[in-house]
Amino acid sequence: MNKIGVLTSGGDAPGMNAVIRAVVRTALYNGIEVVGIERGYEGILDKSFREMDLPSVGDIIQRGGTILKTARSKKFMTREGQEEAAANLRESGIECLVVCGGDGTYRGAAALSAQGINVVGIPCTIDNDMAYTDYTIGFDTAVNTVLQAISNIRDTASSHERTSIIEVMGRDCGDIAIYAGIAGGADYMIIPEVAVDVDAMCDKIMAGVKRGKNHTIIIKSEGVDIPINELAAILRYNTKQEVRYAVLAYIQRGGSPTARDRMLAGRMGYKAVKLLMEGRSNIAIGINGDTLTEIDILEAASMSRREPDLDLLELANVLST
Ligand code: F6P
Numbered sequence: 001m002n003k004i005g006v007l008t009s010g011g012d013a014p015g016m017n018a019v020i021r022a023v024v025r026t027a028l029y030n031g032i033e034v035v036g037i038e039r040g041y042e043g044i045l046d047k048s049f050r051e052m053d054l055p056s057v058g059d060i061i062q063r064g065g066t067i068l069k070t071a072r073s074k075k076f077m078t079r080e081g082q083e084e085a086a087a088n089l090r091e092s093g094i095e096c097l098v099v100c101g102g103d104g105t106y107r108g109a110a111a112l113s114a115q116g117i118n119v120v121g122i123p124c125t126i127d128n129d130m131a132y133t134d135y136t137i138g139f140d141t142a143v144n145t146v147l148q149a150i151s152n153i154r155d156t157a158s159s160h161e162r163t164s165i166i167e168v169m170g171r172d173c174g175d176i177a178i179y180a181g182i183a184g185g186a187d188y189m190i191i192p193e194v195a196v197d198v199d200a201m202c203d204k205i206m207a208g209v210k211r212g213k214n215h216t217i218i219i220k221s222e223g224v225d226i227p228i229n230e231l232a233a234i235l236r237y238n239t240k241q242e243v244r245y246a247v248l249a250y251i252q253r254g255g256s257p258t259a260r261d262r263m264l265a266g267r268m269g270y271k272a273v274k275l276l277m278e279g280r281s282n283i284a285i286g287i288n289g290d291t292l293t294e295i296d297i298l299e300a301a302s303m304s305r306r307e308p309d310l311d312l313l314e315l316a317n318v319l320s321t
Contacts, residue, residue, distance in 0.1 A: 013138025022269025133286030
């Protein structure tokens, strides 16, 4: 192997740049050329290739987003698109590829693998919704950004003696809500994996009010099937408290990656190149405890969602009484 490609695809995640840096530096250190592919799979079809040298990844470890840009390519989802992509890669001498993204990105990687391209996947998404790995790159940064927002909103909620609902991302996965909620001392968290009990939520708010608590913080995952303004109206009506809400949206997808995400990025990027150097491919890298793991990339993409950690929800409940 003398050349590898690297791309980022799907929603961006803080730490993607640190992965690109790790892949480029490990490859160059071992005498392997690296081609950066822009805008994910779309860039393979457009032949948006650029050579990555050492300076190209200087001063990016601390930057959120991805210097290679990202996209969700419709054309690549077709069989013709995948055949064309594999042909473009081969024509440019790229037989080995490191892909960074979530489930959709992995399905694309598996399709390229079926076309004979050697691929290794690195899990990058703020959602932490990939069942085969304990953590995805970007999740820790997103949780810390949400935590900062909770602290700020708590200041004003407490001053005005209000109930605040904060909506966070995560698609169908409640991990951002659970982790940020526990770390931020929220009173109630609602996640897509567990049916919402509005009455219990109102009872908890009222129990707090009775014992003199002057504000309540509720974290709502975006995947919970009730619009935040409707939830606010219900709580306002049932508890007679003042209720405000905030949708954090993309603010939690940007920002400088945390040390934890950068470490994960460095370790996984390094390992991806090492696996390809050993002639191994079609692998998704994950982490279990503190140990890096490997699994078939199609299996990783096809695994059903991880069950929510009910112990964490119970912990959140106890700590917020
Ligand atoms: O997968 C990351 C994520 O930010 C989700 O949490 C969110 O539902 C989605 O992407 C938003 O996607 P888009 O960038 O297409 O609006």
